[in-house]
Amino acid sequence: MSVLNANIEKLAGYLARFKETGILNRINGEDCAGAGGVFQSTTPVDKSVICDVARGTEADVDAAAKAAADAFPAWRDMPAAQRKKILLNVADAIEARAEEIALCECWDTGQTMRFMSKAALRGAENFRFFANQVTDARNGQNLPSPTLMNVTTRKPIGPVGVITPWNTPFMLSTWKIAPALAAGCTVVHKPAEDSPLSARLLVEIAEEAGLPKGVLNTVNGYGHDAGKRLTEHPAIKAIAFVGESRTGSIITKQGADTLKRMHLELGGKNPVVVFDDADLDRALDAVIFMIYSINGERCTSSSRLFIQDTIREEFEAKLVERVNNIKVGHPLDPATEIGPIVTQEHFNKVTSYFDIAKEDGATIAAGGVTVGDEGYFVRPTLFTGANNDMRIAREEIFGPVLTSIPFSTEEEALEMANDTQYGLAGYVWTNDLTRALRFTDQLEAGMIWVNAENVRHLPAPFGGVKSSGIGRDGGDWSFEFYMEQKHIGFATGQHKIMRLGA
Numbered sequence: 001m002s003v004l005n006a007n008i009e010k011l012a013g014y015l016a017r018f019k020e021t022g023i024l025n026r027i028n029g030e031d032c033a034g035a036g037g038v039f040q041s042t043t044p045v046d047k048s049v050i051c052d053v054a055r056g057t058e059a060d061v062d063a064a065a066k067a068a069a070d071a072f073p074a075w076r077d078m079p080a081a082q083r084k085k086i087l088l089n090v091a092d093a094i095e096a097r098a099e100e101i102a103l104c105e106c107w108d109t110g111q112t113m114r115f116m117s118k119a120a121l122r123g124a125e126n127f128r129f130f131a132n133q134v135t136d137a138r139n140g141q142n143l144p145s146p147t148l149m150n151v152t153t154r155k156p157i158g159p160v161g162v163i164t165p166w167n168t169p170f171m172l173s174t175w176k177i178a179p180a181l182a183a184g185c186t187v188v189h190k191p192a193e194d195s196p197l198s199a200r201l202l203v204e205i206a207e208e209a210g211l212p213k214g215v216l217n218t219v220n221g222y223g224h225d226a227g228k229r230l231t232e233h234p235a236i237k238a239i240a241f242v243g244e245s246r247t248g249s250i251i252t253k254q255g256a257d258t259l260k261r262m263h264l265e266l267g268g269k270n271p272v273v274v275f276d277d278a279d280l281d282r283a284l285d286a287v288i289f290m291i292y293s294i295n296g297e298r299c300t301s302s303s304r305l306f307i308q309d310t311i312r313e314e315f316e317a318k319l320v321e322r323v324n325n326i327k328v329g330h331p332l333d334p335a336t337e338i339g340p341i342v343t344q345e346h347f348n349k350v351t352s353y354f355d356i357a358k359e360d361g362a363t364i365a366a367g368g369v370t371v372g373d374e375g376y377f378v379r380p381t382l383f384t385g386a387n388n389d390m391r392i393a394r395e396e397i398f399g400p401v402l403t404s405i406p407f408s409t410e411e412e413a414l415e416m417a418n419d420t421q422y423g424l425a426g427y428v429w430t431n432d433l434t435r436a437l438r439f440t441d442q443l444e445a446g447m448i449w450v451n452a453e454n455v456r457h458l459p460a461p462f463g464g465v466k467s468s469g470i471g472r473d474g475g476d477w478s479f480e481f482y483m484e485q486k487h488i489g490f491a492t493g494q495h496k497i498m499r500l501g502a
């Protein structure tokens with residue numbers, strides 16, 4: 001049997017129970033139907049229905065928030081070593097079920113096994129990394145002054161809401177939920193309506209690994225009701241959100257009345273700048289990887305290529321050859337490099353840019369076509385002859401679509417790279433160290449890689465500037481978000497107290 005057929009058979013086994021019961025909400029360790037009935041989850045591979053999903057509304061979020069609030073004191077006060085052990089168990093349990101998670105994720109989202117099998121393991125790594133920080137999470141600073149011993153300590157902020165998108169949903173969810181739990185917070189998770197499967201697996205795995213009931217609750221549903229209520233709920237002290245910039249702005253308003261602390265990881269239109277002194281073979285590999293892997297549905301994808309005019313022709317010719325070679329196909333086939341686009345709506349959006357590019361005067365040098373009509377497949381696409389004012393250079397397409405723009409000088413490249421509302425990531429290819437230092441210092445982005453693709457390092461800060469977000473994840477930055485700083489000053493007896501009425 002081929003690996004593809006074996007994967008299809010295994011997936012059918014994993015999905016059988018969901019087909020029978022649907023995906024239920026999980027509140028206080030119990031399966032719950034949604035107050036809003038059900039909606040259906042479909043696969044972009046062949047547009048068939050996967051299963052029903054409980055549609056959570058206000059009542060479900062209220063119940064989940066209550067469960068998270070009730071579970072909070074015991075989870076907060078649990079000895080750090082015990083909490084660490086539970087979270088390490090979760091990491092092991094994710095690893096043990098990584099194949100199931102990856103297969104379900106691929107079917108739900110159209111992502112390929114090639115990448116999702118790694119993403120599932122990254123989910124385990126997220127738990128392991130933050131579990132190992134638990135014992136230090138409350139550590140503060142000692143800031144002595146001449147008359148006071150000033151110390152700081154940190155306390156978990158309380159129950160928090162985590163709202164996640166449909167792209168690599170398992171990995172992204174663990175990236176938020178693991179540090180929140182490690183900090184001592186309890187969580188209500190609202191996964192994206194288009195990718196509910198792996199969130200269900202996560203809460204199940206976590207409970208089986210020993211997470212007490214009510215510490216992690218999952219409410220499925222739409223953003224405008226379940227999501228909205230979560231951002232407005234008075235018991236929820238903070239919202240960690242990953243999604244579109246426009247939604248980030250909406251939820252900030254929704255959270256204003258309850259003064260919600262917000263961490264926003266939003267969209268991007270990230271530049272990759274290739275100078276003519278770079279190692280061009282490696283640059284070519286990285287440019288291709290950073291826009292066409294994960295179906296291009298990736299916030300840090302390098303969707304704008306700025307290529308120095310002296311090497312443009314040669315570089316674009318090689319790009320076209322490689323892009324035309326990329327294998328589009330069934331996501332459960334290990335040979336597949338690009339699977340289908342996540343939903344009909346998103347497929348329509350991505351493919352609409354084929355006409356937009358032509359109307360704006362760009363050239364479709366590769367791709368620009370759909371593949372069959374069984375699922376939402378598109379050929380990886382390259383636009384050339386573009387400039388930075390075109391819509392294909394300004395709007396986040398969020399698919400396997402690259403816009404190539406020539407530049408002649410470093411100043412011009414910098415100006416165009418920064419001329420965008422976004423500022424998530426940037427990539428620079430040059431062998432001139434001084435130029436790399438100068439350029440990265442002025443590039444407006446939260447994260448920059450020089451002569452490398454995006455390599456996530458968990459202790460490093462992850463996040464964007466401008467419309468790409470507010471706040472950082474990673475290492476201690478995650479705890480800054482999920483915890484409150486508390487200052488305590490102990491008088492050493494020497495300072496003078498102003499005497500009133502003496």
Ligand code: NAD
Pocket residue numbers: 163164165166167172190191192193221222223224226227228231242243244245247248250251254264265266267268298299396398424464468469
């Ligand atoms: P989206 O903003 O449409 O939805 C994200 C989540 O928000 C979903 O769970 C949705 O139900 C919920 N939501 C929508 N409206 C809401 C509301 N009014 N109140 C509360 N919740 C609401 O985003 P998407 O289309 O699912 O994901 C793609 C976007 O995510 C892209 O823009 C991408 O760049 C971004 N993203 C950013 C990062 C990052 O790290 N910066 C990572 C991944 C994805």
